[in-house]
Amino acid sequence: MNTQNSQYELIIFEIEIMNKIQLDETICALATPAGVGAIGVIRVSGEQSIQIVNTIFKGKNLLEVPTHTLHFGKIMDGADLVDEVLVSVFKGTKSYTGENSIEISCHGSPYIQQRILHILVQTGARLAQPGEFTMRAFLNKKLDLSQAEAVADVIASHSEMSHKTAMNQMRGGFSKEIAGLKERLVNFASLIELELDFSEEDVEFASRPELKDLVQNMVRLIHGLTETFKVGNAIKNGIPTVIAGKPNAGKSTLLNALVKEDRAIVSAIAGTTRDTIEESFIIDGIQFRLIDTAGIREHTSDSIESIGIEKTHEKIRQASIVLYVFDVHETSAAALEQETATMAQMDLVLIPIGNKIDLVHELEIKQKFSGRTDIIYLSSKEQIGMNLLESRLKQVLNKDQIKNDVIISNIRHYQGLLLAGESLQQVLESMAIGRSGELLAFDIRKAIFHLSEIIGEVSTDDLLENIFSKFCIGK
């Protein structure tokens, strides 16, 4: 009981932790990619930002211009003209960071950009850390933490689907879901805690059947969300799709045909590919990470080839989809069955690819594999039947389902939800064996804590630093 109590207090304490990160300094950074370009944009944010830029800007007095306005002028280094620029002025809280900020569009010369940054630093700004602008947006409550994380995902998005899930998260779809869950729990926790205050009188403010219903419902909702992580992760990072099969089956030819580029070496020598080769391609807005592997054979005296084969097995274990390529001419139905038996038992989508159909008669194939409807027949070399494979790959992710639901694509959110779910499961167990209200309240608070951490209502400097250090500088 004692240890439970001290943990309980610890959680309350953690909820009250304040972030110590300082907001009073003015930060600046190049927001466009380094290097030569048509224009470069330098971002400055902080209480003093407009004042600082105003001292090096020759044109209108920026302290007097209205917010959200654009001004032409010159950046001066003492008497020296550095560049002719456009500055965008944002005053007060209606800016990305939620504080005074200013963007300088200058000519895209690395020399000019560095020189302007240098003058800004001399005038009182400091260089920003990676992600510091977005971190300020979070600390100034312009975004919650999961939305801030989605900003990085939007920038990194490489396909229609990854863009869509990141955009949905950035616009608050997921946050709303979590905040809703949390609010319902907070209500119950306060009722139970009220009971504790009246413990002498043995009253129940929080109806137990209602609480049980609520918690069961929430466990289901949380489970539904964590279930989307596999798909969400695949959308974000590309679906790991391994091309496996025996040597010479035509795996590398298939990779090249799918990515429409001579990426992997193809030769008639069995054992050509030794290391894995990775290349991504997009079908219908979904990114697949194609991984060509060394051909699997039982006996090889070549030590490098056996390392390659070991790697193939490892990649298969990590795959979501395996394209098992076999030579239709040389493979019997029984051999195919035996070669794919282990994979068929694994948690992955196995697509057998009957390759080299240009070498055999259609009738022969139909007879040979008459019992199987899952095989896709094609010729990688002649590029016959490639569209059948592409259609099959499209079916692996059900896009209609993805459009409507909130998808978890961030491992931190996934883990937070798992922990919240575990605490709620504990509440159900405690209720089943009639444990005290104190213990129920403890586990409910724990679940609230994990949900709050996802949206950043509870956060520590370490957590924030860890998240934002992965952003680019200037964002």
Ligand SMILES: Nc1nc2c(ncn2[C@@H]2O[C@H](COP(=O)(O)OP(=O)(O)OP(=O)(O)O)[C@@H](O)[C@H]2O)c(=O)[nH]1
């Ligand atoms: N006729 C025909 N030949 C093909 C086809 N696909 C591949 N080949 C040939 O089969 C041979 C082996 O092709 P690769 O793509 O190197 O085979 P692999 O499976 O990557 O082989 P390893 O890397 O050695 O495991 C090459 O000579 C290819 O030109 C096809 O669809 N039809």
Ligand SMILES: [Mg+2]
């Ligand atoms: Mg190969």
